[in-house]
Amino acid sequence: MEEIGFLGLGIMGKAMSMNLLRHGFKVTVWNRTRSRCDELVEHGATVGESPADVIKKCKYTIAMLSDPAAALSVVFDKDGVLEQIGSGKGYVDMSTVDAETSSQICKAITAKGGSFLEAPVSGSKKPAEDGQLVILAAGEKALYEAVKPAFDVMGKKSFFLGEVGNGAKMKLVVNMIMGSMMNAFSEGLVLADKSGLNQDTLLDVLDLGAIANPMFKLKGPSMVQGKYSPAFPLKHQQKDMKLALALGDENSVPMPVAAASNEAFKKARSLGLGDLDFSAVHETVKSDKGSS
Structure with missing residues:
Protein backbone atom coordinates (compact mmCIF):
# COMPACT_ATOMS: atom_id res chain seq x y z
CA MET A 1 0.00 0.00 0.00
CA GLU A 2 0.87 3.66 -0.30
CA GLU A 3 2.04 5.48 2.83
CA ILE A 4 -0.80 5.90 5.33
CA GLY A 5 -1.56 9.07 7.27
CA PHE A 6 -2.94 8.81 10.79
CA LEU A 7 -4.64 11.70 12.63
CA GLY A 8 -5.26 11.37 16.37
CA LEU A 9 -3.03 9.47 18.80
CA GLY A 10 -5.21 8.94 21.85
CA ILE A 11 -5.54 5.56 23.56
CA MET A 12 -6.98 3.96 20.43
CA GLY A 13 -5.18 5.85 17.68
CA LYS A 14 -1.76 5.28 19.18
CA ALA A 15 -2.31 1.50 19.42
CA MET A 16 -3.77 1.28 15.92
CA SER A 17 -0.99 3.26 14.26
CA MET A 18 1.60 1.25 16.19
CA ASN A 19 0.14 -1.94 14.72
CA LEU A 20 0.48 -0.51 11.22
CA LEU A 21 4.14 0.27 11.86
CA ARG A 22 4.81 -3.18 13.30
CA HIS A 23 3.39 -4.79 10.18
CA GLY A 24 5.61 -2.83 7.84
CA PHE A 25 3.37 0.05 6.82
CA LYS A 26 4.91 3.49 6.36
CA VAL A 27 2.93 5.91 8.53
CA THR A 28 2.86 9.69 8.89
CA VAL A 29 1.16 10.78 12.11
CA TRP A 30 -0.31 13.98 13.50
CA ASN A 31 -1.73 14.85 16.91
CA ARG A 32 -2.72 18.15 18.53
CA THR A 33 -0.36 17.41 21.43
CA ARG A 34 2.86 16.86 19.51
CA SER A 35 4.59 14.87 22.28
CA ARG A 36 2.19 11.97 21.73
CA CYS A 37 3.92 11.39 18.39
CA ASP A 38 7.30 10.69 19.99
CA GLU A 39 6.87 6.97 20.66
CA LEU A 40 5.55 6.41 17.15
CA VAL A 41 8.59 8.20 15.72
CA GLU A 42 10.81 5.82 17.69
CA HIS A 43 9.14 2.98 15.80
CA GLY A 44 9.62 4.56 12.38
CA ALA A 45 6.75 7.01 11.89
CA THR A 46 7.20 10.48 10.48
CA VAL A 47 5.29 13.49 11.80
CA GLY A 48 3.10 15.85 9.81
CA GLU A 49 2.86 19.49 10.83
CA SER A 50 -0.92 19.61 10.33
CA PRO A 51 -3.79 17.47 9.04
CA ALA A 52 -3.42 19.21 5.68
CA ASP A 53 0.28 18.30 5.62
CA VAL A 54 -0.53 14.63 6.23
CA ILE A 55 -3.22 14.60 3.54
CA LYS A 56 -0.84 16.18 1.04
CA LYS A 57 1.80 13.52 1.68
CA CYS A 58 -0.39 10.40 1.85
CA LYS A 59 -2.79 8.79 -0.59
CA TYR A 60 -4.85 7.38 2.27
CA THR A 61 -5.37 9.02 5.66
CA ILE A 62 -7.08 7.56 8.72
CA ALA A 63 -8.53 9.65 11.57
CA MET A 64 -9.28 8.38 15.07
CA LEU A 65 -10.66 11.29 17.09
CA SER A 66 -12.50 11.67 20.37
CA ASP A 67 -15.91 13.02 19.39
CA PRO A 68 -17.94 14.76 16.64
CA ALA A 69 -16.49 18.20 17.44
CA ALA A 70 -12.92 16.93 17.08
CA ALA A 71 -13.79 15.02 13.89
CA LEU A 72 -15.28 18.15 12.32
CA SER A 73 -12.45 20.40 13.51
CA VAL A 74 -9.73 18.30 11.88
CA VAL A 75 -11.57 18.42 8.56
CA PHE A 76 -12.86 22.00 8.42
CA ASP A 77 -10.44 24.14 10.48
CA LYS A 78 -7.43 26.02 9.14
CA ASP A 79 -4.73 23.62 7.94
CA GLY A 80 -7.36 20.90 7.99
CA VAL A 81 -8.11 17.96 5.74
CA LEU A 82 -10.13 19.95 3.21
CA GLU A 83 -7.16 22.13 2.27
CA GLN A 84 -5.36 19.22 0.60
CA ILE A 85 -7.93 16.50 -0.09
CA GLY A 86 -8.68 15.89 -3.75
CA SER A 87 -8.89 13.40 -6.58
CA GLY A 88 -7.00 10.19 -5.92
CA LYS A 89 -6.93 10.67 -2.14
CA GLY A 90 -9.01 8.78 0.41
CA TYR A 91 -10.05 9.78 3.92
CA VAL A 92 -11.12 7.16 6.46
CA ASP A 93 -12.72 8.43 9.67
CA MET A 94 -12.64 5.73 12.35
CA SER A 95 -13.96 8.03 15.11
CA THR A 96 -17.25 7.25 16.85
CA VAL A 97 -19.62 10.01 15.73
CA ASP A 98 -23.28 10.35 14.82
CA ALA A 99 -24.47 9.66 11.27
CA GLU A 100 -25.13 13.37 10.61
CA THR A 101 -21.52 14.29 11.41
CA SER A 102 -20.23 11.48 9.22
CA SER A 103 -22.45 12.57 6.34
CA GLN A 104 -21.32 16.18 6.70
CA ILE A 105 -17.68 15.15 6.46
CA CYS A 106 -18.43 12.85 3.53
CA LYS A 107 -20.11 15.62 1.52
CA ALA A 108 -17.20 17.99 2.10
CA ILE A 109 -14.58 15.39 1.13
CA THR A 110 -16.37 14.21 -2.01
CA ALA A 111 -17.11 17.81 -3.10
CA LYS A 112 -13.33 18.26 -3.30
CA GLY A 113 -12.95 15.12 -5.38
CA GLY A 114 -11.74 12.87 -2.60
CA SER A 115 -13.24 9.57 -1.47
CA PHE A 116 -14.61 8.90 2.01
CA LEU A 117 -15.15 5.94 4.28
CA GLU A 118 -16.47 5.93 7.82
CA ALA A 119 -15.10 3.03 9.82
CA PRO A 120 -15.79 3.21 13.57
CA VAL A 121 -14.52 0.28 15.60
CA SER A 122 -15.89 -2.01 18.27
CA GLY A 123 -13.21 -2.64 20.89
CA SER A 124 -11.09 -0.70 23.37
CA LYS A 125 -7.43 -0.43 24.35
CA LYS A 126 -6.38 -4.10 24.49
CA PRO A 127 -8.14 -5.16 21.26
CA ALA A 128 -6.57 -2.11 19.59
CA GLU A 129 -3.13 -3.13 20.85
CA ASP A 130 -3.66 -6.74 19.77
CA GLY A 131 -5.10 -5.91 16.34
CA GLN A 132 -8.43 -7.48 17.35
CA LEU A 133 -10.86 -4.64 16.66
CA VAL A 134 -14.12 -5.09 14.76
CA ILE A 135 -14.32 -2.47 12.01
CA LEU A 136 -17.72 -1.14 10.88
CA ALA A 137 -17.15 0.53 7.51
CA ALA A 138 -19.54 2.35 5.18
CA GLY A 139 -19.16 4.66 2.21
CA GLU A 140 -16.98 4.31 -0.89
CA LYS A 141 -16.60 0.57 -1.62
CA ALA A 142 -13.45 1.07 -3.72
CA LEU A 143 -11.77 2.89 -0.82
CA TYR A 144 -12.80 0.08 1.53
CA GLU A 145 -11.10 -2.45 -0.73
CA ALA A 146 -8.00 -0.25 -1.03
CA VAL A 147 -7.47 0.13 2.72
CA LYS A 148 -8.55 -3.38 3.70
CA PRO A 149 -4.91 -4.51 4.15
CA ALA A 150 -4.63 -1.87 6.89
CA PHE A 151 -7.97 -2.94 8.38
CA ASP A 152 -6.72 -6.55 8.44
CA VAL A 153 -3.78 -5.45 10.59
CA MET A 154 -5.84 -3.32 12.99
CA GLY A 155 -8.82 -5.64 13.32
CA LYS A 156 -9.93 -9.26 13.40
CA LYS A 157 -12.94 -8.59 11.17
CA SER A 158 -14.21 -5.74 9.04
CA PHE A 159 -17.74 -5.26 7.75
CA PHE A 160 -18.84 -3.15 4.78
CA LEU A 161 -22.29 -1.81 5.69
CA GLY A 162 -23.26 0.20 2.61
CA GLU A 163 -23.96 3.92 2.59
CA VAL A 164 -22.35 6.49 4.86
CA GLY A 165 -24.16 6.68 8.19
CA ASN A 166 -24.66 2.94 8.59
CA GLY A 167 -21.26 2.47 10.22
CA ALA A 168 -21.93 5.27 12.70
Missing part, protein backbone atom coordinates in the same frame (compact mmCIF):
# COMPACT_ATOMS: atom_id res chain seq x y z
CA LYS A 169 -25.36 3.90 13.54
CA MET A 170 -24.09 0.35 14.04
CA LYS A 171 -21.34 1.56 16.38
CA LEU A 172 -23.79 3.59 18.47
CA VAL A 173 -26.14 0.60 18.80
CA VAL A 174 -23.23 -1.60 19.92
CA ASN A 175 -21.97 0.93 22.46
CA MET A 176 -25.48 1.58 23.75
CA ILE A 177 -25.87 -2.13 24.49
CA MET A 178 -22.42 -2.25 26.08
CA GLY A 179 -23.10 0.74 28.34
CA SER A 180 -26.42 -0.67 29.45
CA MET A 181 -24.81 -4.04 30.21
CA MET A 182 -22.07 -2.37 32.25
CA ASN A 183 -24.66 -0.68 34.44
CA ALA A 184 -26.53 -3.94 35.07
CA PHE A 185 -23.22 -5.68 35.80
CA SER A 186 -22.27 -2.96 38.29
CA GLU A 187 -25.61 -3.27 40.08
CA GLY A 188 -25.18 -7.04 40.25
CA LEU A 189 -21.70 -6.78 41.79
CA VAL A 190 -22.90 -4.36 44.47
CA LEU A 191 -26.06 -6.38 45.17
CA ALA A 192 -23.99 -9.53 45.63
CA ASP A 193 -21.61 -7.74 47.99
CA LYS A 194 -24.38 -6.18 50.08
CA SER A 195 -26.17 -9.54 50.25
CA GLY A 196 -23.11 -11.13 51.83
CA LEU A 197 -21.99 -12.96 48.70
CA ASN A 198 -18.46 -13.19 47.37
CA GLN A 199 -18.08 -11.06 44.24
CA ASP A 200 -15.32 -13.25 42.82
CA THR A 201 -17.63 -16.23 43.08
CA LEU A 202 -20.29 -14.25 41.21
CA LEU A 203 -17.76 -13.64 38.43
CA ASP A 204 -17.04 -17.37 38.23
CA VAL A 205 -20.74 -18.20 38.07
CA LEU A 206 -21.38 -15.62 35.35
CA ASP A 207 -18.46 -16.90 33.30
CA LEU A 208 -19.95 -20.41 33.26
CA GLY A 209 -23.49 -19.41 32.33
CA ALA A 210 -25.55 -18.17 29.43
CA ILE A 211 -24.52 -14.52 29.89
CA ALA A 212 -20.77 -15.19 29.95
CA ASN A 213 -18.99 -12.57 27.90
CA PRO A 214 -15.48 -11.12 27.45
CA MET A 215 -16.40 -7.75 28.98
CA PHE A 216 -17.49 -9.21 32.32
CA LYS A 217 -14.44 -11.48 32.41
CA LEU A 218 -12.02 -8.66 31.56
CA LYS A 219 -13.52 -5.85 33.64
CA GLY A 220 -14.95 -7.74 36.63
CA PRO A 221 -11.79 -8.42 38.66
CA SER A 222 -10.55 -4.82 38.45
CA MET A 223 -14.02 -3.49 39.29
CA VAL A 224 -14.11 -5.63 42.42
CA GLN A 225 -10.76 -4.07 43.38
CA GLY A 226 -11.98 -0.54 42.58
CA LYS A 227 -9.39 -0.08 39.82
CA TYR A 228 -10.40 1.67 36.60
CA SER A 229 -7.34 2.20 34.40
CA PRO A 230 -8.83 3.77 31.24
CA ALA A 231 -9.14 1.43 28.27
CA PHE A 232 -12.27 3.27 27.09
CA PRO A 233 -12.80 6.53 29.02
CA LEU A 234 -16.15 6.92 30.74
CA LYS A 235 -16.71 10.39 29.21
CA HIS A 236 -16.62 8.82 25.74
CA GLN A 237 -19.06 6.09 26.74
CA GLN A 238 -21.49 8.72 28.01
CA LYS A 239 -21.08 10.65 24.74
CA ASP A 240 -22.00 7.50 22.82
CA MET A 241 -25.03 6.84 25.04
CA LYS A 242 -26.23 10.38 24.34
CA LEU A 243 -25.78 9.93 20.57
CA ALA A 244 -27.55 6.55 20.67
CA LEU A 245 -30.51 8.04 22.52
CA ALA A 246 -30.74 10.75 19.87
CA LEU A 247 -30.80 8.00 17.21
CA GLY A 248 -33.60 6.38 19.18
CA ASP A 249 -35.53 9.66 19.15
CA GLU A 250 -35.11 9.93 15.38
CA ASN A 251 -36.58 6.47 14.91
CA SER A 252 -39.25 6.63 17.66
CA VAL A 253 -37.67 3.72 19.53
CA PRO A 254 -38.36 3.65 23.29
CA MET A 255 -35.07 3.11 25.16
CA PRO A 256 -35.76 3.34 28.92
CA VAL A 257 -32.84 1.05 29.88
CA ALA A 258 -30.35 3.05 27.81
CA ALA A 259 -31.76 6.32 29.17
CA ALA A 260 -31.30 5.18 32.77
CA SER A 261 -27.78 4.00 31.98
CA ASN A 262 -26.97 7.36 30.43
CA GLU A 263 -28.03 9.06 33.66
CA ALA A 264 -25.66 6.81 35.61
CA PHE A 265 -22.75 7.73 33.32
CA LYS A 266 -23.67 11.42 33.65
CA LYS A 267 -23.61 11.07 37.44
CA ALA A 268 -20.19 9.42 37.21
CA ARG A 269 -18.92 12.35 35.16
CA SER A 270 -20.27 14.76 37.76
CA LEU A 271 -18.26 12.86 40.36
CA GLY A 272 -15.06 13.45 38.38
CA LEU A 273 -14.78 9.93 36.96
CA GLY A 274 -14.92 10.89 33.27
CA ASP A 275 -11.27 10.15 32.50
CA LEU A 276 -11.34 6.73 34.17
CA ASP A 277 -12.48 3.57 32.39
CA PHE A 278 -16.20 3.40 31.64
CA SER A 279 -16.46 0.57 34.19
CA ALA A 280 -16.01 3.26 36.88
CA VAL A 281 -19.78 3.75 36.61
CA HIS A 282 -19.64 0.96 39.22
CA GLU A 283 -18.66 3.64 41.76
CA THR A 284 -22.00 5.42 41.34
CA VAL A 285 -23.84 2.25 42.35
CA LYS A 286 -21.54 1.73 45.33
CA SER A 287 -22.12 5.31 46.49
CA ASP A 288 -25.89 4.97 46.07
CA LYS A 289 -25.83 1.89 48.29
CA GLY A 290 -23.90 3.69 51.02
CA SER A 291 -20.62 1.91 50.27
CA SER A 292 -17.26 3.68 50.25
Whole structure:
Protein backbone atom coordinates (compact mmCIF):
# COMPACT_ATOMS: atom_id res chain seq x y z
CA MET A 1 0.00 0.00 0.00
CA GLU A 2 0.87 3.66 -0.30
CA GLU A 3 2.04 5.48 2.83
CA ILE A 4 -0.80 5.90 5.33
CA GLY A 5 -1.56 9.07 7.27
CA PHE A 6 -2.94 8.81 10.79
CA LEU A 7 -4.64 11.70 12.63
CA GLY A 8 -5.26 11.37 16.37
CA LEU A 9 -3.03 9.47 18.80
CA GLY A 10 -5.21 8.94 21.85
CA ILE A 11 -5.54 5.56 23.56
CA MET A 12 -6.98 3.96 20.43
CA GLY A 13 -5.18 5.85 17.68
CA LYS A 14 -1.76 5.28 19.18
CA ALA A 15 -2.31 1.50 19.42
CA MET A 16 -3.77 1.28 15.92
CA SER A 17 -0.99 3.26 14.26
CA MET A 18 1.60 1.25 16.19
CA ASN A 19 0.14 -1.94 14.72
CA LEU A 20 0.48 -0.51 11.22
CA LEU A 21 4.14 0.27 11.86
CA ARG A 22 4.81 -3.18 13.30
CA HIS A 23 3.39 -4.79 10.18
CA GLY A 24 5.61 -2.83 7.84
CA PHE A 25 3.37 0.05 6.82
CA LYS A 26 4.91 3.49 6.36
CA VAL A 27 2.93 5.91 8.53
CA THR A 28 2.86 9.69 8.89
CA VAL A 29 1.16 10.78 12.11
CA TRP A 30 -0.31 13.98 13.50
CA ASN A 31 -1.73 14.85 16.91
CA ARG A 32 -2.72 18.15 18.53
CA THR A 33 -0.36 17.41 21.43
CA ARG A 34 2.86 16.86 19.51
CA SER A 35 4.59 14.87 22.28
CA ARG A 36 2.19 11.97 21.73
CA CYS A 37 3.92 11.39 18.39
CA ASP A 38 7.30 10.69 19.99
CA GLU A 39 6.87 6.97 20.66
CA LEU A 40 5.55 6.41 17.15
CA VAL A 41 8.59 8.20 15.72
CA GLU A 42 10.81 5.82 17.69
CA HIS A 43 9.14 2.98 15.80
CA GLY A 44 9.62 4.56 12.38
CA ALA A 45 6.75 7.01 11.89
CA THR A 46 7.20 10.48 10.48
CA VAL A 47 5.29 13.49 11.80
CA GLY A 48 3.10 15.85 9.81
CA GLU A 49 2.86 19.49 10.83
CA SER A 50 -0.92 19.61 10.33
CA PRO A 51 -3.79 17.47 9.04
CA ALA A 52 -3.42 19.21 5.68
CA ASP A 53 0.28 18.30 5.62
CA VAL A 54 -0.53 14.63 6.23
CA ILE A 55 -3.22 14.60 3.54
CA LYS A 56 -0.84 16.18 1.04
CA LYS A 57 1.80 13.52 1.68
CA CYS A 58 -0.39 10.40 1.85
CA LYS A 59 -2.79 8.79 -0.59
CA TYR A 60 -4.85 7.38 2.27
CA THR A 61 -5.37 9.02 5.66
CA ILE A 62 -7.08 7.56 8.72
CA ALA A 63 -8.53 9.65 11.57
CA MET A 64 -9.28 8.38 15.07
CA LEU A 65 -10.66 11.29 17.09
CA SER A 66 -12.50 11.67 20.37
CA ASP A 67 -15.91 13.02 19.39
CA PRO A 68 -17.94 14.76 16.64
CA ALA A 69 -16.49 18.20 17.44
CA ALA A 70 -12.92 16.93 17.08
CA ALA A 71 -13.79 15.02 13.89
CA LEU A 72 -15.28 18.15 12.32
CA SER A 73 -12.45 20.40 13.51
CA VAL A 74 -9.73 18.30 11.88
CA VAL A 75 -11.57 18.42 8.56
CA PHE A 76 -12.86 22.00 8.42
CA ASP A 77 -10.44 24.14 10.48
CA LYS A 78 -7.43 26.02 9.14
CA ASP A 79 -4.73 23.62 7.94
CA GLY A 80 -7.36 20.90 7.99
CA VAL A 81 -8.11 17.96 5.74
CA LEU A 82 -10.13 19.95 3.21
CA GLU A 83 -7.16 22.13 2.27
CA GLN A 84 -5.36 19.22 0.60
CA ILE A 85 -7.93 16.50 -0.09
CA GLY A 86 -8.68 15.89 -3.75
CA SER A 87 -8.89 13.40 -6.58
CA GLY A 88 -7.00 10.19 -5.92
CA LYS A 89 -6.93 10.67 -2.14
CA GLY A 90 -9.01 8.78 0.41
CA TYR A 91 -10.05 9.78 3.92
CA VAL A 92 -11.12 7.16 6.46
CA ASP A 93 -12.72 8.43 9.67
CA MET A 94 -12.64 5.73 12.35
CA SER A 95 -13.96 8.03 15.11
CA THR A 96 -17.25 7.25 16.85
CA VAL A 97 -19.62 10.01 15.73
CA ASP A 98 -23.28 10.35 14.82
CA ALA A 99 -24.47 9.66 11.27
CA GLU A 100 -25.13 13.37 10.61
CA THR A 101 -21.52 14.29 11.41
CA SER A 102 -20.23 11.48 9.22
CA SER A 103 -22.45 12.57 6.34
CA GLN A 104 -21.32 16.18 6.70
CA ILE A 105 -17.68 15.15 6.46
CA CYS A 106 -18.43 12.85 3.53
CA LYS A 107 -20.11 15.62 1.52
CA ALA A 108 -17.20 17.99 2.10
CA ILE A 109 -14.58 15.39 1.13
CA THR A 110 -16.37 14.21 -2.01
CA ALA A 111 -17.11 17.81 -3.10
CA LYS A 112 -13.33 18.26 -3.30
CA GLY A 113 -12.95 15.12 -5.38
CA GLY A 114 -11.74 12.87 -2.60
CA SER A 115 -13.24 9.57 -1.47
CA PHE A 116 -14.61 8.90 2.01
CA LEU A 117 -15.15 5.94 4.28
CA GLU A 118 -16.47 5.93 7.82
CA ALA A 119 -15.10 3.03 9.82
CA PRO A 120 -15.79 3.21 13.57
CA VAL A 121 -14.52 0.28 15.60
CA SER A 122 -15.89 -2.01 18.27
CA GLY A 123 -13.21 -2.64 20.89
CA SER A 124 -11.09 -0.70 23.37
CA LYS A 125 -7.43 -0.43 24.35
CA LYS A 126 -6.38 -4.10 24.49
CA PRO A 127 -8.14 -5.16 21.26
CA ALA A 128 -6.57 -2.11 19.59
CA GLU A 129 -3.13 -3.13 20.85
CA ASP A 130 -3.66 -6.74 19.77
CA GLY A 131 -5.10 -5.91 16.34
CA GLN A 132 -8.43 -7.48 17.35
CA LEU A 133 -10.86 -4.64 16.66
CA VAL A 134 -14.12 -5.09 14.76
CA ILE A 135 -14.32 -2.47 12.01
CA LEU A 136 -17.72 -1.14 10.88
CA ALA A 137 -17.15 0.53 7.51
CA ALA A 138 -19.54 2.35 5.18
CA GLY A 139 -19.16 4.66 2.21
CA GLU A 140 -16.98 4.31 -0.89
CA LYS A 141 -16.60 0.57 -1.62
CA ALA A 142 -13.45 1.07 -3.72
CA LEU A 143 -11.77 2.89 -0.82
CA TYR A 144 -12.80 0.08 1.53
CA GLU A 145 -11.10 -2.45 -0.73
CA ALA A 146 -8.00 -0.25 -1.03
CA VAL A 147 -7.47 0.13 2.72
CA LYS A 148 -8.55 -3.38 3.70
CA PRO A 149 -4.91 -4.51 4.15
CA ALA A 150 -4.63 -1.87 6.89
CA PHE A 151 -7.97 -2.94 8.38
CA ASP A 152 -6.72 -6.55 8.44
CA VAL A 153 -3.78 -5.45 10.59
CA MET A 154 -5.84 -3.32 12.99
CA GLY A 155 -8.82 -5.64 13.32
CA LYS A 156 -9.93 -9.26 13.40
CA LYS A 157 -12.94 -8.59 11.17
CA SER A 158 -14.21 -5.74 9.04
CA PHE A 159 -17.74 -5.26 7.75
CA PHE A 160 -18.84 -3.15 4.78
CA LEU A 161 -22.29 -1.81 5.69
CA GLY A 162 -23.26 0.20 2.61
CA GLU A 163 -23.96 3.92 2.59
CA VAL A 164 -22.35 6.49 4.86
CA GLY A 165 -24.16 6.68 8.19
CA ASN A 166 -24.66 2.94 8.59
CA GLY A 167 -21.26 2.47 10.22
CA ALA A 168 -21.93 5.27 12.70
CA LYS A 169 -25.36 3.90 13.54
CA MET A 170 -24.09 0.35 14.04
CA LYS A 171 -21.34 1.56 16.38
CA LEU A 172 -23.79 3.59 18.47
CA VAL A 173 -26.14 0.60 18.80
CA VAL A 174 -23.23 -1.60 19.92
CA ASN A 175 -21.97 0.93 22.46
CA MET A 176 -25.48 1.58 23.75
CA ILE A 177 -25.87 -2.13 24.49
CA MET A 178 -22.42 -2.25 26.08
CA GLY A 179 -23.10 0.74 28.34
CA SER A 180 -26.42 -0.67 29.45
CA MET A 181 -24.81 -4.04 30.21
CA MET A 182 -22.07 -2.37 32.25
CA ASN A 183 -24.66 -0.68 34.44
CA ALA A 184 -26.53 -3.94 35.07
CA PHE A 185 -23.22 -5.68 35.80
CA SER A 186 -22.27 -2.96 38.29
CA GLU A 187 -25.61 -3.27 40.08
CA GLY A 188 -25.18 -7.04 40.25
CA LEU A 189 -21.70 -6.78 41.79
CA VAL A 190 -22.90 -4.36 44.47
CA LEU A 191 -26.06 -6.38 45.17
CA ALA A 192 -23.99 -9.53 45.63
CA ASP A 193 -21.61 -7.74 47.99
CA LYS A 194 -24.38 -6.18 50.08
CA SER A 195 -26.17 -9.54 50.25
CA GLY A 196 -23.11 -11.13 51.83
CA LEU A 197 -21.99 -12.96 48.70
CA ASN A 198 -18.46 -13.19 47.37
CA GLN A 199 -18.08 -11.06 44.24
CA ASP A 200 -15.32 -13.25 42.82
CA THR A 201 -17.63 -16.23 43.08
CA LEU A 202 -20.29 -14.25 41.21
CA LEU A 203 -17.76 -13.64 38.43
CA ASP A 204 -17.04 -17.37 38.23
CA VAL A 205 -20.74 -18.20 38.07
CA LEU A 206 -21.38 -15.62 35.35
CA ASP A 207 -18.46 -16.90 33.30
CA LEU A 208 -19.95 -20.41 33.26
CA GLY A 209 -23.49 -19.41 32.33
CA ALA A 210 -25.55 -18.17 29.43
CA ILE A 211 -24.52 -14.52 29.89
CA ALA A 212 -20.77 -15.19 29.95
CA ASN A 213 -18.99 -12.57 27.90
CA PRO A 214 -15.48 -11.12 27.45
CA MET A 215 -16.40 -7.75 28.98
CA PHE A 216 -17.49 -9.21 32.32
CA LYS A 217 -14.44 -11.48 32.41
CA LEU A 218 -12.02 -8.66 31.56
CA LYS A 219 -13.52 -5.85 33.64
CA GLY A 220 -14.95 -7.74 36.63
CA PRO A 221 -11.79 -8.42 38.66
CA SER A 222 -10.55 -4.82 38.45
CA MET A 223 -14.02 -3.49 39.29
CA VAL A 224 -14.11 -5.63 42.42
CA GLN A 225 -10.76 -4.07 43.38
CA GLY A 226 -11.98 -0.54 42.58
CA LYS A 227 -9.39 -0.08 39.82
CA TYR A 228 -10.40 1.67 36.60
CA SER A 229 -7.34 2.20 34.40
CA PRO A 230 -8.83 3.77 31.24
CA ALA A 231 -9.14 1.43 28.27
CA PHE A 232 -12.27 3.27 27.09
CA PRO A 233 -12.80 6.53 29.02
CA LEU A 234 -16.15 6.92 30.74
CA LYS A 235 -16.71 10.39 29.21
CA HIS A 236 -16.62 8.82 25.74
CA GLN A 237 -19.06 6.09 26.74
CA GLN A 238 -21.49 8.72 28.01
CA LYS A 239 -21.08 10.65 24.74
CA ASP A 240 -22.00 7.50 22.82
CA MET A 241 -25.03 6.84 25.04
CA LYS A 242 -26.23 10.38 24.34
CA LEU A 243 -25.78 9.93 20.57
CA ALA A 244 -27.55 6.55 20.67
CA LEU A 245 -30.51 8.04 22.52
CA ALA A 246 -30.74 10.75 19.87
CA LEU A 247 -30.80 8.00 17.21
CA GLY A 248 -33.60 6.38 19.18
CA ASP A 249 -35.53 9.66 19.15
CA GLU A 250 -35.11 9.93 15.38
CA ASN A 251 -36.58 6.47 14.91
CA SER A 252 -39.25 6.63 17.66
CA VAL A 253 -37.67 3.72 19.53
CA PRO A 254 -38.36 3.65 23.29
CA MET A 255 -35.07 3.11 25.16
CA PRO A 256 -35.76 3.34 28.92
CA VAL A 257 -32.84 1.05 29.88
CA ALA A 258 -30.35 3.05 27.81
CA ALA A 259 -31.76 6.32 29.17
CA ALA A 260 -31.30 5.18 32.77
CA SER A 261 -27.78 4.00 31.98
CA ASN A 262 -26.97 7.36 30.43
CA GLU A 263 -28.03 9.06 33.66
CA ALA A 264 -25.66 6.81 35.61
CA PHE A 265 -22.75 7.73 33.32
CA LYS A 266 -23.67 11.42 33.65
CA LYS A 267 -23.61 11.07 37.44
CA ALA A 268 -20.19 9.42 37.21
CA ARG A 269 -18.92 12.35 35.16
CA SER A 270 -20.27 14.76 37.76
CA LEU A 271 -18.26 12.86 40.36
CA GLY A 272 -15.06 13.45 38.38
CA LEU A 273 -14.78 9.93 36.96
CA GLY A 274 -14.92 10.89 33.27
CA ASP A 275 -11.27 10.15 32.50
CA LEU A 276 -11.34 6.73 34.17
CA ASP A 277 -12.48 3.57 32.39
CA PHE A 278 -16.20 3.40 31.64
CA SER A 279 -16.46 0.57 34.19
CA ALA A 280 -16.01 3.26 36.88
CA VAL A 281 -19.78 3.75 36.61
CA HIS A 282 -19.64 0.96 39.22
CA GLU A 283 -18.66 3.64 41.76
CA THR A 284 -22.00 5.42 41.34
CA VAL A 285 -23.84 2.25 42.35
CA LYS A 286 -21.54 1.73 45.33
CA SER A 287 -22.12 5.31 46.49
CA ASP A 288 -25.89 4.97 46.07
CA LYS A 289 -25.83 1.89 48.29
CA GLY A 290 -23.90 3.69 51.02
CA SER A 291 -20.62 1.91 50.27
CA SER A 292 -17.26 3.68 50.25
